[in-house]
Amino acid sequence: MSRDQQPFVPADFAVPRTLVADGFRLEPLGAEHNERDLAAWTGSIAHIRATPGFVGRGWPPVAGMTAEENLADLLRHAREFEERVAFAYSLLEGGGDGGGEGEVIGCLYIHGSREAPGRVAVSHWVRSDRAALDPRVHERITRWLHEVWPFDAGRIDYAPR
Numbered sequence: 569m570s571r572d573q574q575p576f577v578p579a580d581f582a583v584p585r586t587l588v589a590d591g592f593r594l595e596p597l598g599a600e601h602n603e604r605d606l607a608a609w610t611g612s613i614a615h616i617r618a619t620p621g622f623v624g625r626g627w628p629p630v631a632g633m634t635a636e637e638n639l640a641d642l643l644r645h646a647r648e649f650e651e652r653v654a655f656a657y658s659l660l661e662g663g664g665d666g667g668g669e670g671e672v673i674g675c676l677y678i679h680g681s682r683e684a685p686g687r688v689a690v691s692h693w694v695r696s697d698r699a700a701l702d703p704r705v706h707e708r709i710t711r712w713l714h715e716v717w718p719f720d721a722g723r724i725d726y727a728p729r
Contacts, residue, residue: 576680576688577652581718587657589708591701594657594676598646599639601658604672606638612696619702620727621691654679659694659705673698676709678717681725688719690726703729 577583587594597605609616610632616622617630633641645656659674674694681687692709694702706729714721 578718583649583652583655584712584716587708587712590704591662592673592705592708593660593662593670595660596646596649597642597656597658597675599642601672602635602639602642605642605658605675606633606635608672608674608695609693612693615696615699616693619693620729622693648679659692661698673701674705678713684725686723688724690724 585596609628613628613630613632616628617625645654648654649656655678657676657678658672659676660670661673662670672695674692676690676692678688678690681689683689690709690713692705694705706726710726713719713724713726
């Protein structure tokens with residue numbers, strides 16, 4: 569863990585490993601998602617860059633990434649999750665417990681705000697061919713954050729849909 573990254577959830581908080589909702593589920597982003605994750609975002613670069621929360625951030629890279637570069641990024645996210653400094657989830661198609669299986673249709677990121685210390689930055693994207701699902705994903709994640717996570721609702725920055 570770097571010196572500037574400290575856990576931003578209480579030590580006794582059990583970080584959720586999943587959320588099962590109508591039409592999608594979340595699980596921690598990891599190496600097992602590499603091929604499906606890479607295909608999901610590289611096929612939707614312009615759409616993601618136009619998604620609330622990603623506009624002007626420079627991600628995803630227009631030139632894409634190699635599978636090895638994407639894997640390194642996923643491993644970094646997994647390490648941050650285990651260190652409790654940031655939480656990245658793969659957004660998978662369907663409900664139930666697929667155990668890492670299922671089509672990757674997006675990602676969710678929860679971390680301390682870099683721009684406003686003390687605030688929580690939340691963003692998610694869905695593939696362009698699943699754009700109609702975006703408002704439902706946002707609504708369900710918003711409810712999950714308020715019901716399960718230890719954040720004051722007034723400290724969460726999550727761009728509306």
